[in-house]
Amino acid sequence: MSPVPRGALIVVEGLDRAGKSTQCEKLCRWLEQEGRRVKHMRFPNRSTPIGKSIDSYLRGETQQEDHVIHLLFSANRWEAAPQIIEHIRSGTTVVIDRYYYSGAVYSAAKKNPNLTLEWAIQPEIGLPKPDLCIFLDISSTDAAARSGFGGERYETSEMQKRVRNLFQELLQKPQNKEMVAVNAGDSMEEVHETMRRLGNKLFEGEGLSKPLKSFDY
Numbered sequence: 001m002s003p004v005p006r007g008a009l010i011v012v013e014g015l016d017r018a019g020k021s022t023q024c025e026k027l028c029r030w031l032e033q034e035g036r037r038v039k040h041m042r043f044p045n046r047s048t049p050i051g052k053s054i055d056s057y058l059r060g061e062t063q064q065e066d067h068v069i070h071l072l073f074s075a076n077r078w079e080a081a082p083q084i085i086e087h088i089r090s091g092t093t094v095v096i097d098r099y100y101y102s103g104a105v106y107s108a109a110k111k112n113p114n115l116t117l118e119w120a121i122q123p124e125i126g127l128p129k130p131d132l133c134i135f136l137d138i139s140s141t142d143a144a145a146r147s148g149f150g151g152e153r154y155e156t157s158e159m160q161k162r163v164r165n166l167f168q169e170l171l172q173k174p175q176n177k178e179m180v181a182v183n184a185g186d187s188m189e190e191v192h193e194t195m196r197r198l199g200n201k202l203f204e205g206e207g208l209s210k211p212l213k214s215f216d217y
């Protein structure tokens with residue numbers, strides 16, 4: 001009996017209101033229609049004890065030292081890592097709304113001199129590495145014009161500009177070849193169509209015949 005082919009690990013990243021959650025939903029629905037098993041996850045996962053601390057921090061109800069909250073975001077991914085690996089191994093494709101790329105850039109964007117991008121990326125080393133990371137790129141002005149912007153900590157245009165620059169920095173790094181930028185200013189259907197194309201390319205390529213990698217920097 002031939003082994004079950006592994007699932008793919010697909011991450012959707014971008015600024016607040018770039019359309020990540022909308023596009024993750026659409027991508028999952030399309031993958032299911034294509035006959036694939038799919039698990040939709042998101043970070044922060046606010047349902048765990050660590051996630052609840054993150055949630056109250058993001059709502060401004062509690063304070064945390066910058067490094068502490070950074071490590072909590074990372075721990076929130078590490079606590080899910082065994083589950084991600086098991087889904088992929090058993091043939092389920094995992095679609096994740098935000099992952100360690102957000103982890104690194106939001107903390108580094110705080111301009112704390114002791115919390116650089118290089119420092120912020122370290123606790124993420126060893127996490128399951130995505131086969132594809134779709135970066136939904138949108139200007140902070142366009143993102144701010146979409147409904148719901150402004151409710152949580154970090155949702156200021158200055159912070160969003162720095163976050164966008166840091167995402168661009170990650171895109172340039174040779175170790176992040178799985179990152180692809182997509183214009184998130186296009187219509188929802190256009191963005192979805194581009195993402196379907198990227199999905200088809202991934203499933204038709206050689207990459208998924210190789211084992212899932214661990215993130216290395």
Ligand code: Z5A
Pocket residue numbers: 014015016017018019020021022023043044058073074097098099100102103104106107146147148152153154155184185186187188189191
């Ligand atoms: N954070 C961190 O610091 N460290 C970490 O490790 C992680 C996260 C993982 C909460 O994240 C915060 O946590 C976040 C980063 C930080 N920063 N802040 N603040 P979150 O993921 O829970 O929440 P969010 O990212 O603020 O934003 P969001 O609301 O989830 O945005 P979205 O998912 O990208 O957008 P959406 O909900 O799909 O769409 C937003 C609206 O735009 C909605 O009305 C849509 O109908 C509309 N929309 C979507 N696409 C389009 C297009 N193409 N055209 C027009 N309108 C559209």
Ligand code: MG
Pocket residue numbers: 020021022097
């Ligand atoms: Mg969202």
